[in-house]
Amino acid sequence: xxxxxxxxxxxxxxxxxxxxxxxxxxxxxxxxxxxxxxxxxxxxxxxxxxxxxxxxxxxxxxxxxxxxxxxxxxxxxxxxxxxxxxxxxxxxxxxxxxxxxxxxxxxxxxxxxxxxxxxxxxxxxxxxxxxxxxxxxxxxxxxxxxxxxxxxxxxxxxxxxxxxxxxxxxxxxxxxxxxxxxxxxxxxxxxxxxxxxxxxxxxxxxxxxxxxxxxxxxxxxxxxxxxxxxxxxxxxxxxxxxxxxxxxxxxxxxxxxxxxxxxxxxxxxxxxxxxxxxxxxxxxxxxxxxxxxxxxxxxxxxxxxxxxxxxxxxxxxxxxxxxxxxxxxxxxxxxxxxxxxxxxxxxxxxxxxxxxxxxxxxxxxxxxxxxxxxxxxxxxxxxxxxxxxxxxxxxxxxxxxxxxxxxxxxxxxxxxxxxxxxxxxxxxxxxxxxxxxxxxxxxxxxxxxxxxxxxxxxxxxxxxxxxxxxxxxxxxxxxxxxxxxxxxxxxxxxxxxxxxxxxxxxxxxxxxxxxxxxxxxxxxxxxxxxxxxxxxxxxxxxxxxxxxxxxxxxxxxxxxxxxxxxxxxxxxxxxxxxxxxxxxxxxxxxxxxxxxxxxxxxxxxxxxxxxxxxxxxxxxxxxxxxxxxxxxxxxxxxxxxxxxxxxxxxxxxxxxxxxxxxxxxxxxxxxxxxxxxxxxxxxxxxxxxxxxxxxxxxxxxxxxxxxxxxxxxxxxxxx
Numbered sequence: 001x002x003x004x005x006x007x008x009x010x011x012x013x014x015x016x017x018x019x020x021x022x023x024x025x026x027x028x029x030x031x032x033x034x035x036x037x038x039x040x041x042x043x044x045x046x047x048x049x050x051x052x053x054x055x056x057x058x059x060x061x062x063x064x065x066x067x068x069x070x071x072x073x074x075x076x077x078x079x080x081x082x083x084x085x086x087x088x089x090x091x092x093x094x095x096x097x098x099x100x101x102x103x104x105x106x107x108x109x110x111x112x113x114x115x116x117x118x119x120x121x122x123x124x125x126x127x128x129x130x131x132x133x134x135x136x137x138x139x140x141x142x143x144x145x146x147x148x149x150x151x152x153x154x155x156x157x158x159x160x161x162x163x164x165x166x167x168x169x170x171x172x173x174x175x176x177x178x179x180x181x182x183x184x185x186x187x188x189x190x191x192x193x194x195x196x197x198x199x200x201x202x203x204x205x206x207x208x209x210x211x212x213x214x215x216x217x218x219x220x221x222x223x224x225x226x227x228x229x230x231x232x233x234x235x236x237x238x239x240x241x242x243x244x245x246x247x248x249x250x251x252x253x254x255x256x257x258x259x260x261x262x263x264x265x266x267x268x269x270x271x272x273x274x275x276x277x278x279x280x281x282x283x284x285x286x287x288x289x290x291x292x293x294x295x296x297x298x299x300x301x302x303x304x305x306x307x308x309x310x311x312x313x314x315x316x317x318x319x320x321x322x323x324x325x326x327x328x329x330x331x332x333x334x335x336x337x338x339x340x341x342x343x344x345x346x347x348x349x350x351x352x353x354x355x356x357x358x359x360x361x362x363x364x365x366x367x368x369x370x371x372x373x374x375x376x377x378x379x380x381x382x383x384x385x386x387x388x389x390x391x392x393x394x395x396x397x398x399x400x401x402x403x404x405x406x407x408x409x410x411x412x413x414x415x416x417x418x419x420x421x422x423x424x425x426x427x428x429x430x431x432x433x434x435x436x437x438x439x440x441x442x443x444x445x446x447x448x449x450x451x452x453x454x455x456x457x458x459x460x461x462x463x464x465x466x467x468x469x470x471x472x473x474x475x476x477x478x479x480x481x482x483x484x485x486x487x488x489x490x491x492x493x494x495x496x497x498x499x500x501x502x503x504x505x506x507x508x509x510x511x512x513x514x515x516x517x518x519x520x521x522x523x524x525x526x527x528x529x530x531x532x533x534x535x536x537x538x539x540x541x542x543x544x545x546x547x548x549x550x551x552x553x554x555x556x557x558x559x560x561x562x563x564x565x566x567x568x569x570x571x572x573x574x575x576x577x578x579x580x581x582x583x584x585x586x587x588x589x590x591x592x593x594x595x596x597x598x599x600x601x602x603x604x605x606x607x608x609x610x611x612x613x614x615x616x617x618x619x620x621x622x623x624x625x626x627x628x629x630x631x632x633x634x635x636x637x638x639x640x641x642x643x644x645x646x647x648x649x650x651x652x653x654x655x656x657x658x659x660x661x662x663x664x665x666x667x668x669x670x671x672x673x674x675x676x677x678x679x680x681x682x683x684x685x686x687x688x689x690x691x692x693x694x695x696x697x698x699x700x701x702x703x704x705x706x707x708x709x710x711x712x713x714x715x716x717x718x719x
Contacts, residue, residue, distance in 0.1 A: 015055065015056075015059065016056050016059060016060070017052050017053060017055075017056035020051070020052040020055045020056060021048065021049060021052035024048045024051060024052060025038070025048065028044075028048065071083050071523055071527075072523070074523075075516075075519070077091060077512070077513025077514075077519055078443060080513060080519060080522060080523065080526075081441070081513070084522075084526045087526065087527065087529070088425065088426060089526045089529050090440075090441055091441065091511070091512040091513050091522055091526075092409060092509075092511065092512045092522075092556065093406065093407055093408065093409055093441060093445035093475075093511045093512075094406060094408075094445070094475045094476050094508070094509065094510055094511040094514070095408070095409070095475065095507060095508060095509045095550075095554065095555050095556040095557075095580070096379050096380035096381045096408055096472075096475040096479060096507065096508060096553065096554060096555045097133075097135075097379075097380045097475075097478075097479030097480050097481070097505040097506060097507045097508035097555070097580070097581065098377055098378065098379050098380070098505065098506065098507045098553070098555055098557065098586070098589070099135065099377070099378060099481070099486060099501045099503070099504070099505035099506070100328075100333075100375055100376070100377055100378075100501060100502065100503060100586055101122055101135070101137075101375065101376050101377075101378050101486060101499050101500070101501055102326070102328050102373050102374075102375050102499065102500055102501070102502055103115070103116070103373060103374050103375070103376070103493070103496050103498075103499045104371060104372075104373055104496065104497040104498050104499070105146070105194070105371070105372045105373065105374065105495060105496065105497070106495045106496060106497045107495050108146050108147050108368045108372065109143060109144075109145050109146045109147070109495075110145050110147050111145055112142055112143065112144055112145070113142065113143055113495075114140055114141070114142045115141050115142070115143050115374065115493070115495065115496075116137050116140060116141040116374070116376060116493065117137075117140050117491070118137065118138065118139060118140040119136050119137065119138070119383045120136065120137045120491040120493060121134055121135065121136050121382075121490035121491050122134075122135050122137075122378060122486050122487075122488060122489055122490060122491075122499055123135065123486065123488045123490050124481055124485045124486055124487070124488065125485070125487065125488060131477040133380060133477060133478075133479045133481055133486070133505075134380070134381070134382060134474070134490065135378040135379060135380050135381075135479075135486060135505075136378060136379055136380075136381060136382065136383060136472075137376050137378050138378075138379055138552075138553055141193070141374060141376060143193045143194060143374065144192060144193065146191070146193075146194045146367070146368065146372050147367075147368045148168040148367070148368075149164065149167060149168055149189050149190060149191055149365070149367055150164075150190055150191045150192045150342075150344055151164050151188070151189075151190040151191075151339070151342050151344055152164045152166075152167035152168070152187070152188065152189050152190075152365065153187070153188045153190075153339060153340055154177030154178060154185075154186070154187050154188075155185060155186040155187075155188065156177070156178045156179065156180075156181075156182075156185050157182075157185070160339075160340040161177070163175045163177065163362075166362070166364070167189075167362065167364055167365050168364065169364060174204045174205075174361050174362060174363055175361070175362050176205075176359045176360065176361045176362070177359060177360070177362075178359040179359070180357070180359075181207070181210055181351055181354045181357040181358075181359050182351065182354050182357075183252060183253040183351055183352060183353065183354055184253040184270070184350065184351065185350075185351045185354075186348045186349060186350045186351070187348060187349045188339050188346050188347070188348045189346070189347045189348070189365065189367065190339065190342065190344030190345060190346040190347070191344055191345055191367065192343070192344050192345075193345075193374055194345065194367075194372050194373065194374055195326060195328075195334055195345045195372070195373045195374070195375070196347075196367045196368075196370055196371070196372050196373070197323065197324060197325070197326045197370045197371050197372075197373075198321050198322065198323050198324075198367075198369055198370025198371070199214075199321070199322040199347065199365060199366075199367065200320075200321050200322075200365065200366040200367075200369045200370075201313050201316060201319065201320060201321075201322070201360075201362065201365050201366075202319050202362065202363040202364055202365070202366075203313075203316065203318065203319055203360055203361065203362055203363060204361040204362065204363050205358075205360065205361035206316065206317040206318055206358075206360060207315060207316045207317055207357065207358055207359060207360035208317065208356075208357065208358040209354065209355045209356050209357045209358065210315050210316070210351055210353070210354050210357045210358075210359075210360075211250075211315055211351070211352050211353040211354075212315060212349050212350050212351045212352050212353075213251070213305050213306075213349070213350055213352060214305070214306045214309055214311070214322060214324065214347065214348070214349055215303040215304060215305050215306060215347075215348050215349075215350055216303070216304060216306055216327045216334045216346075216347055216348075217302060217303055217304075217334065217335060217336075217337040217346055217348075218302065218303075218304050218327070218332065218333050218334065218335060219302050219335055219337060219587060220300065220302065220333075220621075221257040221259070221266075221298075221300045221301065221302055222257075222259065222298040222299075222300050222620075222623060222704075223245055223298070223299060223300030223301070223304075224244055224245050224298070224299060224300065225244065225294040225295055225297060225298065225299065226240040226241060226242055226244065226245070226258070226294050226297055226299050227240075227241040227242065227243045227244040227245075227294065228240070228241040228292075228294060229241075229291070229292045229293070229294055229296075229297060230292060231290055231292065232281070233281075236283070236284065237281050237282065237283060237284070238258075238281065238282050238283070238284060238285065238290060239279065239280075239281050240258055240279060240280045240281070240282070240297070240299065241277055241278075241279055242256065242271060242277075242278045242279060242280060242299055243277055243278060245278075245299050245300065246271065246278040247278070248276060248277070248278075250273045250278075250352055250353060251271055251273065251278045251352065252270075252271055252272050252273040252278070252352055252353075253270055253271065253350065253351070253352055254270065254271040254278070254301055254303075255268055255269075255270055255271075255301055255303075256268070256269060256270075256271055256280055256299055256300065256301050257298075257299070257300060257301065257302075258280060258282050258285070258297060258298075258299050259285075259297065259298045259299075260285040260286065260287065260291075260296060260297060261295075261296055261297065261298055261702045261703055261704065262296065262702075262703055263285075263286055264564060264566075264567035264568060264574055265285045265286040266285070267282040267283060267285065269281065269282055280299075295700070295702060296702075298623070302337075303348070303350075304327070304332065306324040306325070306327060306347075307324065307325045307327065307332075308323075308324055308325040309322065309323070309324045310322070310323040310324070316349075316360035316362075317360075321369065321370070323370065326371075326373060328373075328375070328502040328503075329483075329502050329503075330483050330502065330503055330504075332502075333502075333503070333586075333587070335587045336587075377586055377588050377589075378486075379472075379553040379554075379555060380475050380479035380505070380507075380508065381408050381411070381472045381473060381474050381475045381554075382472065382473060382474045383470065383471070383472050384403070384404055384470070384471060384472070384473060385468065385469070385470045385471075386402055386403050386468065386469050386470075386471075387468045388465035388466065388467055388468050389402065389403075389449065389467050389468060389469045390465075390467050391463060391464050391465050391466060391467065392416070392451075392459070392460035392461060392462055392463050392466055392467060393462065394459060394460075394461065394462035395459070396451075396452070396453030396454055396455075396459055397450070397451070397452070397453050398450075398451045398459070398460065399440075399448050399449070399450050399451075400448065400449045400467060400469075401442070401446060401447070401448045401449075402446060402447045402448075402449070402469060402471060402473075404446070404471075404473040404474070405444040405445060405446045405473070406444065406445050406473050406474050406475060406476045406511075407441065407445050407446060407447040407471060407472075407473050408471070408472040408473055408474075408475060408553075408554035409439075409550060409554050410423075410550055410552070410553075410554045411471050411472035411473075411553065411554040412439070412447070412449075412469055412470065412471040412472075413469065413470045413471075414437050414449060414467070414468075414469050415467070415468040415469070415470075416435070416460045416461070416466060416467055417460075417461060417463060417466050418468075419435070421435040421436065421437050422434075422435060422436050422437075423436070423437060423438065423439065424436045424437070424438055424457075425438065426438055427452050427453075427456035427457040428456065430452055430456045430457040431456075432452075432454050432455055432456070432457075432458065433458050434452070434457055434458055435458050436451075436452060436457045436458065437449050437450060437451050437452075437457075438450045445511055447471070449467075449469060472553075472554060475508065476510075476511070476514075478508055478510075479505055479507075479508040480504065480505050480506055480507070480508045480580065480581030480582075480583070481501075481504065481505045482504050482505075483501060483502060483503050483504050484500050484501060484502070485501065486499070486500065486501040486505070487499065487500050487501075503583065503584075504581060504583045505581065505583075506557065506579035506580055506581040506582075506583040506584075506585065506586075507555045507556065507557040507558075507579060507580045507581065507589075508580055508581060509556060509559065509580050512525075516660065517656070517660030517661065520659075520660060520661055521660075521661055524661070525547075525548075528544060529548070534610060535610050535611065535612055536597070536610060536611045536612065536613075537611075537612050537613065538613075539563035539564070539565050539573055540563065541611075542561070542563045542573055542575055542597065542611065542617060543561040543562065543563050543575070544561075545597075545610060546558050546561040546575060546577060546593060547559070547560075547561060549593060549596055551589070551592055552592075556580070557579055557580060557585060557589045557593075558577045558578065558579060558580065558585065558593070559578050559579070559580040559581075559582075559653075559654055560577065560578035560622075560653065560654070560663070560706075561575060561576065561577045561578070562575075562576045562622075562667050562704070563575050563576070564576070564703075565615075567618065568616075568618045571614060571615045571616060572615060572616050572617075572618055573611075573615050573616070573617045573618070574618050574620060575593070575597075575617050575618065575619045575620070576620050576621070576622050576667070576704050577590070577593070577619060577620070577621065577622065578621075578622050578653045578654070578706065579621075580654075581654075582652045582653045582654045582708065584621040584622070584624070585619075585621055590619040590620070590621065591619075593619045594617060594618065594619045595607060596610055597609060597610050597611050597617035597619075598611070598616055598617055620704075622653065622667075622704055622705065622706050623702065623704045623705045623706075624653075624705075624706070624707075624708045625671075625699070625701055625702075625705040625706065625707050625708065626707075626708055626709075626710035627651050627671060627695070627699060627707050627708070627709055627710055628694060628695075628710040628711045628712070629647065629676065629692070629694065629695075629709070629710075629711075629712045629713065629714075630692070630693040630694035630712075630713045631643075631676075631680065631690065631691065631692055631693065631712070631713070631714050631715065632690070632691040632693060632715045632717065633680060633687060633689075633690055633691075633714060633715070633716050633717070634687065634688045634689040634690070634691075634717045634719045635684060635686045635687035635688050635689075635716075635718075635719055636686045636718055636719060637684070637686055638683075638684050638686070638687060638716050639683075639684070640714050640716060642683050642684070643680055643683050643684075643714060644712055644714065646679055646680070646682065646683045647676070647679060647680070647709055647712060648709050650664060650675075650679050651671070651676075651707050651708065651709040652707065652708055652709065653665070653706035653707070653708065665701070665706055665707055667701065667703055667704060667705065667706065668700075668701055668702065668703045668705070669700075669701055670698045670699060670700045670701065671695075671698065671699040671700075671701065671707050672698045673692045673695065673696075673697065673698055676692055677690045677692060688719050689719075
């Protein structure tokens with residue numbers, strides 16, 4: 001046996017298990033050559049493996065300590081959470097998705113009725129291994145009688161006349177909406193809470209020589225691009241062919257907004273009809289060298305013609321029913337608006353042509369002879385009450401952990417002796433008798449309720465089971481479900497035939513730290529809050545705050561934002577947003593975000609603004625640029641499904657680059673054909689050639705556009 005043994009010169013601290021074991025084996029072969037047996041069962045080999053394992057564990061722990069000592073290299077969510085406490089920032093738990101649910105009523109109501117109680121639940125169906133996603137209506141809906149319209153108004157020239165009483169009375173006084181009908185005159189029917197799909201009209205005297213259209217309000221001015229743009233009037237005007245938007249039928253009198261996309265400058269003008277085309281004329285929209293590219297302009301109206309209308313009245317020339325498809329689809333959204341100071345779901349008949357006209361004289365009109373519907377914005381998650389969560393000992397700094405994980409931020413109500421206490425971010429500004437509490441999040445987003453110490457924040461009075469909390473939880477699964485997937489009435493609502501979501505759910509985001517990419521994003525967003533706490537100073541601050549904005553349900557609805565100063569004129573900021581999930585935000589979500597920034601001094605209590613400058617923030621949805629693809633792929637064993645899934649993951653507003661942080665597409669960039677080809681090649685090593693038949697060239701996004709994947713045609717040729 002060798003006697004001159006020296007300490008090995010390799011650096012154990014720099015190695016992991018395999019490297020350490022290899023060094024130990026070399027050491028053995030040099031200094032203990034007589035031990036030739038190296039089977040795993042040999043005791044000495046087992047000893048060397050144990051030494052290597054101890055060294056490995058020691059080194060990995062040292063690496064962990066080193067990595068977790070700085071924010072940039074930290075990999076554990078709990079470490080980052082503790083670091084962020086130094087800047088009063090907490091990792092966000094998962095945020096719930098939200099979706100519009102349409103409920104079809106099974107009866108007509110003649111009195112007030114609580115149709116949808118608070119916390120009524122609906123859900124998706126079970127689909128294989130996919131989890132069931134449950135949604136709740138956070139507020140009850142009490143509807144008024146639905147056998148009559150809430151309001152009926154006629155508009156002649158610029159004057160509204162109220163015919164609600166006459167229109168709802170059977171039999172009753174006759175009424176005539178117009179003295180002298182003309183183009184642009186309207187009749188408006190509205191209900192405060194209910195939509196309907198049939199309008200029944202009973203006439204005393206029929207109309208004559210009138211043609212019109214039935215329209216609903218969606219509030220979305222940007223619909224499409226014009227068919228063509230030319231410079232007229234000696235270079236002082238722009239002439240727009242609107243056939244792509246309004247078709248070839250006469251739509252004169254339609255009020256359209258024509259907007260220059262780059263600057264948001266717009267004009268609202270009325271359409272005229274040439275006999276074959278619907279056209280409109282504007283000024284140069286602030287351009288010294290006006291563009292004639294159709295992609296540079298957006299056109300649309302906030303009222304949209306109803307689909308599939310069957311006008312049994314033939315423009316009110318006879319008694320009959322006006323049947324139409326309820327305008328709630330992926331692309332259509334009937335929303336409330338205000339007519340003559342009254343908010344409702346409004347349907348209108350607008351005169352287009354009136355030549356020697358006679359106004360109809362109505363006996364009455366009805367909304368109760370077809371189907372009726374209500375719509376509610378519902379929120380992912382479940383409501384739970386810890387009753388009680390604990391008993392106060394009367395000691396300072398008491399802490400109570402709720403019973404459920406995956407807590408939804410801002411969803412709790414804390415009761416002490418049946419009195420609601422107020423949540424604060426911290427107790428720095430709390431006085432000794434302030435009834436305040438704070439929330440701390442721990443592992444798996446379990447919330448801990450923290451009370452004060454009688455110096456900063458009141459101590460809950462001594463009591464038995466005197467502290468309760470109601471909260472929402474359970475949004476760890478992706479709730480951004482597709483359209484027409486939320487169809488289960490889990491609460492068994494009375495007088496509801498069916499329910500469904502006409503558009504996809506949006507707003508869900510995983511908990512910060514739930515994945516490596518979300519933790520890396522949190523490392524950027526956390527320190528950014530030091531610059532912008534609660535008030536925006538610049539347009540970029542507005543973008544940042546819109547992503548941090550949390551609504552009353554605990555949802556953070558928006559994933560992306562882009563702000564334009566003076567987008568709607570002087571002292572305005574147009575805020576273009578993307579709802580989480582890549583969809584468009586609901587009208588309620590846009591309105592709430594707008595109120596968040598601008599405030600509302602007339603509400604009770606008043607809502608403070610979150611912008612310093614004397615500017616008004618106007619929120620809008622991003623414009624979805626549909627990318628249709630026609631591909632020919634050469635290779636072997638190519639899965640069309642795999643290719644399609646890969647394209648769907650990349651051609652969408654929330655696609656990220658490989659770093660998991662940077663957006664793949666920015667507003668206004670180009671979707672290059674080469675990028676599409678690269679994505680297809682990455683799905684299979686056997687692919688030899690990819691031909692993009694359509695689009696034939698790069699697709700340039702406008703300033704407010706981001707891509708979504710449209711129709712995809714894939715032809716696979718085995719090589």
